[in-house]
Amino acid sequence: MILDLRSHAIEAPAHRDIVSPGEKVDHACLVVDGLVGRFDQMKNGSRQITAIHIPGDLCDLHSVVAPVAGWGLDALATSTILHIPHGELRAAAVAYPAIAMAFWRDTTADASILAKWVGNIGRKDAMARLAHLLCELGMRMEQAELGTRTEYTVPITQTQLGDVLGLTSVHVNRTMQALRRDGIVRTRNKTIHIDDWPRLLSLAEFDPRFLLVAPMDQQEAA
Amino acid sequence: MILDLRSHAIEAPAHRDIVSPGEKVDHACLVVDGLVGRFDQMKNGSRQITAIHIPGDLCDLHSVVAPVAGWGLDALATSTILHIPHGELRAAAVAYPAIAMAFWRDTTADASILAKWVGNIGRKDAMARLAHLLCELGMRMEQAELGTRTEYTVPITQTQLGDVLGLTSVHVNRTMQALRRDGIVRTRNKTIHIDDWPRLLSLAEFDPRFLLVAPMDQQEAA
DNA sequence: CGGCACATTGACGTGCATCAAACCGTGTGG
DNA sequence: CCACACGGTTTGATGCACGTCAATGTGCCG
Numbered sequence: 063m064i065l066d067l068r069s070h071a072i073e074a075p076a077h078r079d080i081v082s083p084g085e086k087v088d089h090a091c092l093v094v095d096g097l098v099g100r101f102d103q104m105k106n107g108s109r110q111i112t113a114i115h116i117p118g119d120l121c122d123l124h125s126v127v128a129p130v131a132g133w134g135l136d137a138l139a140t141s142t143i144l145h146i147p148h149g150e151l152r153a154a155a156v157a158y159p160a161i162a163m164a165f166w167r168d169t170t171a172d173a174s175i176l177a178k179w180v181g182n183i184g185r186k187d188a189m190a191r192l193a194h195l196l197c198e199l200g201m202r203m204e205q206a207e208l209g210t211r212t213e214y215t216v217p218i219t220q221t222q223l224g225d226v227l228g229l230t231s232v233h234v235n236r237t238m239q240a241l242r243r244d245g246i247v248r249t250r251n252k253t254i255h256i257d258d259w260p261r262l263l264s265l266a267e268f269d270p271r272f273l274l275v276a277p278m279d280q281q282e283a284a
Numbered sequence: 285m286i287l288d289l290r291s292h293a294i295e296a297p298a299h300r301d302i303v304s305p306g307e308k309v310d311h312a313c314l315v316v317d318g319l320v321g322r323f324d325q326m327k328n329g330s331r332q333i334t335a336i337h338i339p340g341d342l343c344d345l346h347s348v349v350a351p352v353a354g355w356g357l358d359a360l361a362t363s364t365i366l367h368i369p370h371g372e373l374r375a376a377a378v379a380y381p382a383i384a385m386a387f388w389r390d391t392t393a394d395a396s397i398l399a400k401w402v403g404n405i406g407r408k409d410a411m412a413r414l415a416h417l418l419c420e421l422g423m424r425m426e427q428a429e430l431g432t433r434t435e436y437t438v439p440i441t442q443t444q445l446g447d448v449l450g451l452t453s454v455h456v457n458r459t460m461q462a463l464r465r466d467g468i469v470r471t472r473n474k475t476i477h478i479d480d481w482p483r484l485l486s487l488a489e490f491d492p493r494f495l496l497v498a499p500m501d502q503q504e505a506a
Numbered sequence: 507c508g509g510c511a512c513a514t515t516g517a518c519g520t521g522c523a524t525c526a527a528a529c530c531g532t533g534t535g536g
Numbered sequence: 537c538c539a540c541a542c543g544g545t546t547t548g549a550t551g552c553a554c555g556t557c558a559a560t561g562t563g564c565c566g
Contacts, residue, residue, distance in 0.1 A: 084493065105489050110403040124396070127389040133399060133496040155381065155388075162377070162384040167349040169391045174346070177355060177400035181324035181332040184405045184450025219544065222492035230405025233522055235546060267327050271507070272354040273307065409553075441512065455554055457514060473563095514561065521554090525539105529546070536539085 067150040074137035082120070083134040089145040089180045090122035096141025097217050100133050103227065111226040114199070118206045122284065123168055126151050139217035171274040178272045183228045188237045193266035194255060196247065201270055212256040289372040296359040303344070303357040310351065311367040312344035318363025319439050322355050323447065324463040334398065334450040341426045347391055348373050361439035362457045393496040400494045405450045413449045415488035418469065418476060423492055
């Protein structure tokens with residue numbers, strides 16, 4: 063449905079800001095390929111990535127109701143992005159209540175993931191956080207049919223992982239080594255191979271409910 | 285408008301769970317009086333509060349589109365809560381697109397605050413986090429006409445503050461003392477008195493944009 | 507006058523940050 | 537085909553912010 067709307071694609075090289083913090087936008091972004099992160103920037107230069115968007119994700123839906131936000135969007139790897147004008151989305155939402163509900167639901171899913179990450183970063187150690195992220199990405203990649211939960215490819219660096227997890231790249235590295243040493247995951251290039259899914263789940267205290275995976279009929283209703 | 289819907293009030297003593305994690309609900313909650321926190325519970329028993337709701341806040345709006353969530357709601361102090369059936373809210377949203385947009389916007393504001401807190405907890409030290417919370421509460425209390433940004437009353441304990449900030453109560457205590465020692469805030473009973481607002485803002489790197497304070501006409505549209 | 511929840515204090519331990527260097531893979535130009 | 541440069545990973549040494557544990561203080565309420 064969304065793909066029928068007027069829109070145009072752009073290419074962004076890795077590390078390019080797609081939307082700068084505080085910028086006012088008149089379109090939402092759909093990730094076609096690559097990897098996009100929403101980030102918050104501190105005055106001392108450090109960054110916190112507050113959401114990761116894989117291909118198929120709408121990263122900017124909020125901007126329809128709040129065109130100027132405090133955050134920015136950043137291409138974590140070379141990416142291609144579809145720009146969809148707010149007007150089109152708003153018109154669709156007003157015309158069809160089911161679409162409005164679907165947009166609302168998408169925003170809710172986003173909030174749910176954010177709430178989970180507040181908990182992860184506030185109350186879990188580095189190992190559990192990394193494990194949780196690997197579980198989450200696995201579930202989402204599988205759901206998006208870009209891989210399986212135990213084997214998928216994400217073009218992200220350890221420094222960027224640190225910015226997601228609220229850690230330094232150094233500590234991400236050591237934590238990842240620990241996971242490898244225990245035979246729980248393997249990594250080759252940018253692909254993650256999870257050998258001991260149950261153990262990773264339990265390390266992470268991962269409960270997939272928070273992803274709010276839409277039952278298919280819910281999705282179709284739109 | 286919301287107050288016209290069918291609903292009924294309940295009383296909750298401090299520390300009572302209003303909604304348990306994983307519970308399925310058929311109503312949203314409006315805080316009439318007191319203080320409510322959304323929380324995530326870890327297996328080791330520690331808690332993370334992911335949102336604070338002051339009187340006037342709808343804490344549960346998400347549940348309309350996602351009736352079973354991973355989090356719980358907890359009365360941080362003795363509170364009175366209004367239960368509003370989902371059906372009523374959904375009907376209103378379907379009948380009036382402007383209401384649907386308003387609900388969506390509310391969820392977006394919630395997500396925006398959550399994203400900010402991922403950044404705060406992930407990348408700032410205890411002092412900046414506490415300062416940020418005090419600023420945020422000040423702005424919100426003032427907006428809700430429950431006080432001014434520099435003087436307001438919130439019935440929250442230091443342990444609960446710790447659960448919000450991802451710290452222990454001990455460290456909250458010492459950090460609060462530092463703020464007092466520097467003449468930035470005073471506390472008496474449960475009321476906060478901010479003597480040096482500019483300094484608190486700068487400590488917190490506080491930028492009120494993230495609160496997405498609705499322009500009044502936007503609000504009225506509903 | 508207890509009792510209870512909360513605030514405060516002190517001693518001590520540790521997970522992660524910081525800083526800085528070395529290593530490695532991959533693409534590039536000579 | 538090699539030298540080299542550049543982004544990313546890995547390693548080691550050291551420090552500190554915050555956690556942990558446990559005791560003591562303090563205001564409120566029945």
